[in-house]
Amino acid sequence: MTPRNEGELAGILKDAAAQGTRLRIKGGGTRTGLGNQVTSNTVVEASALEGISLYEPGALTIVAKAGTPLSEIENTLSEAGQMLPFEPTDHSGLFGHTDGVPTIGGVVAVNASGPRRLQAGACRDALIGVRFVDGTGEIIKNGGRVMKNVTGYDLVKLMAGSYGTLGVLTEVSFKVLPKPETAVTLQIEGLDSKKAQSAMSAAMKTPFDVTGAAHVQSNGNSTTSVRLEGFHASVTYRARELKSVMDRFGRTEVTDQADIWQRLRRFSYMPDSGEIWQISAKPTDSPTILDRVSAYVADYTMDWSGGLLTFSVPQGRDVRADIGGYPAQVVCLRGNARAFHEQPLPLAQIEAGLRGKFDPSNILNPGIMG
Amino acid sequence: MEMPKPNSFVLANKPKLIDRLIKALGMDAVISDIEETRAYECDALTAYRCPPMAVVLPASTQEVSLALRICYEEGVPVVPRGSGTSLAGGALPTEDAIVLGVSRLNNVIETDYENRFIRVQSGRTNLSVTGAVEEEGFFYAPDPSSQLACAIAGNIAMNSGGAHCLKYGVTTNNLLGVKMVMMNGEIVEIGGTQLGISGLDLLGVICGSEGQLGVVTEATLRILAKPQGARPILMGFDSNEVAGACVSDIIESGILPVAIEFMDRPCIEACENFAKAGYPMVEALLIVEVEGSDREIDFQLAKIAEIASAHNPVELRESKSTTESAAIWAGRKAAFGAMGQINDYMCLDGTIPVSQLPYVLKRIGEMSKEFGLDVANVFHAGDGNMHPLILFDANKPGDLEVCEAFGAEILKLCVEVGGCLTGEHGVGIEKRDLMHTQYAPADLTAQMRVKDVFDPKWLLNPSKVFPLDVTESHRLQ
Numbered sequence: 001m002t003p004r005n006e007g008e009l010a011g012i013l014k015d016a017a018a019q020g021t022r023l024r025i026k027g028g029g030t031r032t033g034l035g036n037q038v039t040s041n042t043v044v045e046a047s048a049l050e051g052i053s054l055y056e057p058g059a060l061t062i063v064a065k066a067g068t069p070l071s072e073i074e075n076t077l078s079e080a081g082q083m084l085p086f087e088p089t090d091h092s093g094l095f096g097h098t099d100g101v102p103t104i105g106g107v108v109a110v111n112a113s114g115p116r117r118l119q120a121g122a123c124r125d126a127l128i129g130v131r132f133v134d135g136t137g138e139i140i141k142n143g144g145r146v147m148k149n150v151t152g153y154d155l156v157k158l159m160a161g162s163y164g165t166l167g168v169l170t171e172v173s174f175k176v177l178p179k180p181e182t183a184v185t186l187q188i189e190g191l192d193s194k195k196a197q198s199a200m201s202a203a204m205k206t207p208f209d210v211t212g213a214a215h216v217q218s219n220g221n222s223t224t225s226v227r228l229e230g231f232h233a234s235v236t237y238r239a240r241e242l243k244s245v246m247d248r249f250g251r252t253e254v255t256d257q258a259d260i261w262q263r264l265r266r267f268s269y270m271p272d273s274g275e276i277w278q279i280s281a282k283p284t285d286s287p288t289i290l291d292r293v294s295a296y297v298a299d300y301t302m303d304w305s306g307g308l309l310t311f312s313v314p315q316g317r318d319v320r321a322d323i324g325g326y327p328a329q330v331v332c333l334r335g336n337a338r339a340f341h342e343q344p345l346p347l348a349q350i351e352a353g354l355r356g357k358f359d360p361s362n363i364l365n366p367g368i369m370g
Numbered sequence: 371m372e373m374p375k376p377n378s379f380v381l382a383n384k385p386k387l388i389d390r391l392i393k394a395l396g397m398d399a400v401i402s403d404i405e406e407t408r409a410y411e412c413d414a415l416t417a418y419r420c421p422p423m424a425v426v427l428p429a430s431t432q433e434v435s436l437a438l439r440i441c442y443e444e445g446v447p448v449v450p451r452g453s454g455t456s457l458a459g460g461a462l463p464t465e466d467a468i469v470l471g472v473s474r475l476n477n478v479i480e481t482d483y484e485n486r487f488i489r490v491q492s493g494r495t496n497l498s499v500t501g502a503v504e505e506e507g508f509f510y511a512p513d514p515s516s517q518l519a520c521a522i523a524g525n526i527a528m529n530s531g532g533a534h535c536l537k538y539g540v541t542t543n544n545l546l547g548v549k550m551v552m553m554n555g556e557i558v559e560i561g562g563t564q565l566g567i568s569g570l571d572l573l574g575v576i577c578g579s580e581g582q583l584g585v586v587t588e589a590t591l592r593i594l595a596k597p598q599g600a601r602p603i604l605m606g607f608d609s610n611e612v613a614g615a616c617v618s619d620i621i622e623s624g625i626l627p628v629a630i631e632f633m634d635r636p637c638i639e640a641c642e643n644f645a646k647a648g649y650p651m652v653e654a655l656l657i658v659e660v661e662g663s664d665r666e667i668d669f670q671l672a673k674i675a676e677i678a679s680a681h682n683p684v685e686l687r688e689s690k691s692t693t694e695s696a697a698i699w700a701g702r703k704a705a706f707g708a709m710g711q712i713n714d715y716m717c718l719d720g721t722i723p724v725s726q727l728p729y730v731l732k733r734i735g736e737m738s739k740e741f742g743l744d745v746a747n748v749f750h751a752g753d754g755n756m757h758p759l760i761l762f763d764a765n766k767p768g769d770l771e772v773c774e775a776f777g778a779e780i781l782k783l784c785v786e787v788g789g790c791l792t793g794e795h796g797v798g799i800e801k802r803d804l805m806h807t808q809y810a811p812a813d814l815t816a817q818m819r820v821k822d823v824f825d826p827k828w829l830l831n832p833s834k835v836f837p838l839d840v841t842e843s844h845r846l847q
Contacts, residue, residue, distance in 0.1 A: 058618025059724040059754065081624055117565060124571055125543045140816045141809070146721040148755040148793035150529045150578050151801070151808055152835060153817040154542065157574020161567055178624035201484045207507070207595045231624075234666045280566020284484050307565045329568040341568035346558045351570050353823035358816070369569065 002045040006131065006139055006170045012044060013168065014137030017361040025164035025365050027067060027106030033095035034110055035163050035368040036339045046105050049170050052076055054145065060176050061145050063129070066105025066169040073104055083179040085126045087114030090266045094276065094334050105169040111161030114265040115212040115227070118204075118304045120177065124160035129173035132159060132166075135359025140167065147175040158354075164365040166358040180229035183211075184239050185258035188224045188250035191215070194287040196224040197306040199249035201283060204305050206245055208238040212261055213305040217298070218269055224249075225260050269301050271312050275335030277319050279309040281328035292323045340370050371418055371459075371799050374833050374845065376466035380446055384423055387444050387468075391426055394436040399474075401425040410451065410469045414516070415459040415800055417770060422449065422463035429474045431549060431557060431587040438585065439555030441468055447829050448553070450581035452524030453495065455516040457717060458798025460528060460580050460834060472523045475587055478502045487546055487563055489590045492523035496530075499591060508593040511538035514794065515706070522589050529578030531794035536752035537628045537661075538594070540794065542577040549588035550576065553825045563590060575820055580796055581831045583824040597661035600628060603671050604698045605678045606652035606685035610634060613654035614727040616681045617751045620658065621724075623677055625670055630752035631657040631702055634731060637746035637759070638701070644708030647701030650685040656751065657702055705748045706759070713744075713761040716773050720784030721755045721793035733783055734758060741776040743769075755793035756784070782807050797835045805837055814840055 003009035016023055022040040026032065028047070046067040054063040057080040064073055070088060077083050089112040090102055106112075108130070113122035120126075129143035142155035159166060188199060196215035203210050203226045212227035226246065228238050239254050246252040263269060270276050281289055283306030290300065290309065300311035310333070313319060318337075320330050329341045343351060351369075355362070388402045401407055402424040412419040423446070428434045441448050447467040454461050463469050475491035476498075482488070483506055490499055496517040499510040513532035514520055520530070526548065531540040538544070547561030561573040576583050607613040617630055633641065633655045642649045649655060656678075660670040671688050678686060689695040709715045722730050731747060738745045744761045758780055762773035781791045781801065785808045791801045805814060814836055821828065821844070828845045 056723060056725055057622050060621060061723065080622070111567065111571070121539060121543050122565070122567075124567075124574060125539060134816065138812045138816070141813055142816070144788070144790055146723060146754050146789050146793070148531055148535060148540065148721045148750070148753045149790040150531075150540075150794055150796050151790045151792050152797060152805065152814070153820055154529065154575055154578045155816060155820070157542065157571045157577075158820075160574070161571055166570075178621075178626055181624065198484075204486060205483060205507075205595055207597050209597075231666075231669065233669055234662060237663060237665060278566070280564040280568075282482075282485050282563040304565055327562050327564070329564055329566045331566070331568055343569045344559075346552070346556055347560065347569065347572065350558075350572060350823055354570060354820065357819035357823060 001043070002048050004048045006049070006133065009168060009170065010133045010137045010139050013133050013135060016363045017136055020361055021363060022366050023363050025168050027103035027109070028069065028100030029098050030092040030095070030100055030102045031106050031110055033334055034091060034339070036370055038365050038368050040366065044168065046103065046168065053171065057082055060147065061173065062176055063145055063171065063173040064104050065171050066103065068104050070102040070104055070107055077176055078179065081179050082176045084174060085116060085120035085177040086123045087116040087265055088112045088123065089114045093266050093268060094270065104172055108160050108169055108172050109162065109164050115214060115261050115303055118213060118307070119209065119211045124157050126174045127156050127160050127172060128175050130156050130159045130169060131171040132169045134167040135361060135364045143173065145173045163368045165355055165369055168364065182232045182235045182256065183227060183229045184235055184254055184256045185260065186226045186239065186242055186246050187253050187255060187258065188246060190222055191224050191250055193217070193290050193302065195249060196222065196302065197283060197287050199224055199246060200226065200305040202245055202249070203242060206242060208242050214260060214264055215302040216260060216269055217300050219299065223260070225258060227261060264301060264303055267310070269299070270310065275313045275315060275337070276333040277311060277313050278331045278333050279323065279328050280307060281326055283307045285326055285328065289323050289326055289328065293319060338370055372838060373420070373464055374838060376464060380466040381423070383444060387440070387446055388424055390440045391424065391437060394440060395426060395428060395433050399427050399429065399433065410463060410471070413454040413456040413459060413461040415457055415462065415798065418459055418462050418799065420463050420465055422467050422469045423465065425469045425471060427471045427474050431551060434470065434551045434585055434587050435555045435557055437470060438551050438553055442554045442827070442829065445827070445829070447832050449831050450523070450527070450585045452493065452521030452527065453519050455520040456524060456528065456796065456798055458792070458796045458800040460796050460798040462799055464833060470585060472521065472585070472587065479588060483508065485563060486593050487590050488593050489588060490522060492526065492586045492589055493521050496520050496522060496525055503593050504596070507596050509596050510591055510593055511544050512541045523586055526577050526586050526589060527579065527581045528794070528796035531755065533629045533631065533750060535750070536630065537626055542574060544592045545573065545577055545589060546592055547590040548573065548576060548586045550584040550586045552584050553827065553830050561590065580798065580835050582821050582835060583830065598663045599667060600659055600661045601667050601671065601689040601695050602657050602659040602698045603674055603689065604685070604687040605656045605683045606650040607654045607681065608652060608684055610654045610731045611728040612681050613656055614724070616656065616678055617724060619677045620674055621752065623673065625660065625673060627658045627660050627752060629659040630750070632749040632751035633702065633705070634747040636744060637705060637748050640708040640712055640746055641701035641705050644711055645701045645704035647697060649701050652684045657698055702748070709746060709759045709761065714764040715759045715761050716777055718756065718758045718760070718777050718780055719792045719795040720781045720789055721753070722784050722787050722789035724751065724754045726787040727751070730783060730787060734780055737776060737779055741772055743773055743776055754789060778804060799834055802835060803837050818844060
């Protein structure tokens with residue numbers, strides 16, 4: 001089903017709730033492998049809810065219908081010298097060929113946040129307003145088009161990363177940022193995970209406004225990268241200062257040609273098949289976590305200054321058991337294991353309670369979040 | 371402002387409740403003498419006062435849990451309180467409520483510079499969070515004007531902002547995790563030191579929930595390396611329209627200032643008379659501050675001056691030193707004090723799309739004549755968060771009511787042009803009855819579902835945020 005507008009969508013959801021029809025919610029279909037499998041053959045597509053409703057560069061604000069292709073939004077922003085702050089990740093490479101393209105609603109539904117999340121916040125931080133239809137067919141709005149807004153509860157954050165389980169997004173608003181004039185990357189080759197993490201922490205402790213810090217271990221080589229962005233003169237100055245900090249950890253090269261940030265966004269360091277896991281932890285814990293899986297993990301990426309590990313794993317390994325008691329969020333990005341980290345009981349009860357209120361008939365992507 | 375009728379069963383049960391609280395927390399932690407509870411009868415919205423039935427001041431998360439459990443069992447409403455600096459009446463008690471203050475919970479639990487976070491107890495003041503890390507060259511970014519006094523607990527409850535939000539975001543963007551006590555006494559931990567989220571973003575909805583979902587006792591906050599320096603430029607224009615256009619042009623140029631402050635003529639005059647900052651007498655004044663090394667600041671200020679020059683400024687004053695910076699900020703920082711000297715005032719907090727600034731200021735000027743009360747505007751122009759200050763005389767019968775009616779019209783205007791009722795102060799009781807202007811019934815119902823889940827008996831700060839008529843069935847179940 002492909003509703004042409006919000007009203008039609010509301011009708012569809014009302015009917016589905018009455019009949020108990022389980023629905024799979026789809027944007028461009030490029031991220032359908034994320035989360036647990038949804039047992040439903042009835043698909044509701046958001047693709048016809050399309051178009052940028054408002055863009056005010058001078059107010060750093062853009063509003064778009066949820067089915068709008070991400071590329072359309074990024075192009076529009078780029079023409080005015082602006083961007084989405086959080087560098088949305090692109091999962092299409094992980095799940096093989098699809099005929100769709102990433103949509104902005106899909107980005108929000110999975111809170112897809114790339115390398116700049118470290119400095120500029122996640123998708124949920126840039127998101128300032130939503131419209132959605134809940135599991136009873138009710139149209140709901142929250143937040144709006146201004147970046148400072150504490151009027152009532154912040155359901156905007158709750159919708160980001162809710163995988164369609166609380167409602168089907170119809171419109172989203174963002175705070176955007178100026179696109180930097182220049183970006184350079186400082187790189188050190190050959191560090192192990194612990195030294196690399198220390199180098200990244202050292203960079204993050206400087207006042208030079210680092211906008212990316214990642215370490216990639218691939219085919220026996222490792223590269224530690226730290227990114228600076230901004231006006232040319234300023235970046236040149238900061239790169240020189242930061243280099244002297246980084247040189248303590250290894251010989252540091254400065255380049256404006258690094259493709260690492262684009263590759264991280266697209267998971268292109270990951271193999272085409274097999275399980276892929278992601279662990280978000282306290283950055284300094286990540287090297288130890290890697291030690292615990294070192295029997296079967298050779299290559300990995302360590303983004304967000306160490307706060308986000310991504311690696312592939314041979315079929316059937318229980319990563320959660322192996323890393324033990326670290327306070328980390330462990331996610332099976334691609335594979336058959338339970339997708340998300342199990343929440344402690346009181347939180348799981350709250351989540352179930354919220355789903356019960358927003359989707360009492362359990363029709364929206366049932367089971368996708370576990 | 372109407373508050374619900376106190377529950378007579380709860381009032382009659384007071385001796386038993388006090389007895390239980392004292393047994394659990396000790397004499398020191400419970401205040402029930404009517405004279406002593408008066409210290410808690412209001413917050414910074416001083417027009418409304420009501421002493422609570424009692425005040426509890428727990429010294430640990432465990433004690434918060436015990437206190438809440440007792441109130442839960444006895445069916446007693448609880449009003450959580452940080453430092454009591456809310457301008458929206460967020461900590462205003464009712465006669466049948468217990469005030470639960472977190473002021474004794476003010477320790478730093480952990481600082482971690484490698485991972486750039488600090489974990490504090492929630493009664494700690496905003497400024498003292500920065501105080502705990504500044505020797506190492508770090509700071510906590512959200513900076514509400516009350517930062518010397520306001521507690522992190524209240525910052526989280528109201529999702530507080532400040533002058534530097536344009537670059538650093540508000541509380542929710544700088545909060546990594548909380549330890550929170552649910553109304554039934556259960557202690558939960560949400561979020562943590564990692565950035566990734568598995569499951570629903572509960573932290574996102576707790577921040578800004580005005581103490582209605584739980585009592586936060588500990589917070590993990592993101593700290594940032596302090597920039598090398600910061601300096602402002604002051605610009606005067608002969609109309610609000612031109613100043614507004616200049617703000618848009620600066621933002622569109624790709625510069626992201628840390629602060630863009632806007633003052634209109636009545637505000638400039640009042641500040642000038644009070645602080646003698648040497649401000650030019652113009653229609654609109656902008657103070658734009660940028661950060662970085664000296665050379666980076668020079669570069670950005672030059673670029674801003676160039677943009678401003680295209681708008682024929684009456685005055686352009688670029689700071690070259692800390693003394694000059696202080697002089698530029700002196701008037702702005704004195705704005706509220708200056709107003710207080712002239713008269714009583716009410717400070718509003720609506721946000722508007724920046725493009726609507728000239729229209730909104732024009733309309734406020736017209737309304738000022740209609741209502742017969744003066745208004746001065748000081749405004750975080752980068753993010754559209756307005757702070758109109760309406761002057762009135764509290765001793766003149768009826769003036770407060772006229773002032774409130776005027777304030778309500780301004781806030782309705784903010785919503786009408788695409789903005790919202792409150793940008794950083796919160797709804798509390800102050801904007802509670804205006805919620806219908808911004809949200810349809812279904813929108814409010816959706817928000818109240820969240821409270822139904824976290825606090826099914828609606829005992830936590832129950833008469834705030836939502837209009838009383840829509841919460842009645844929830845509160846009196």
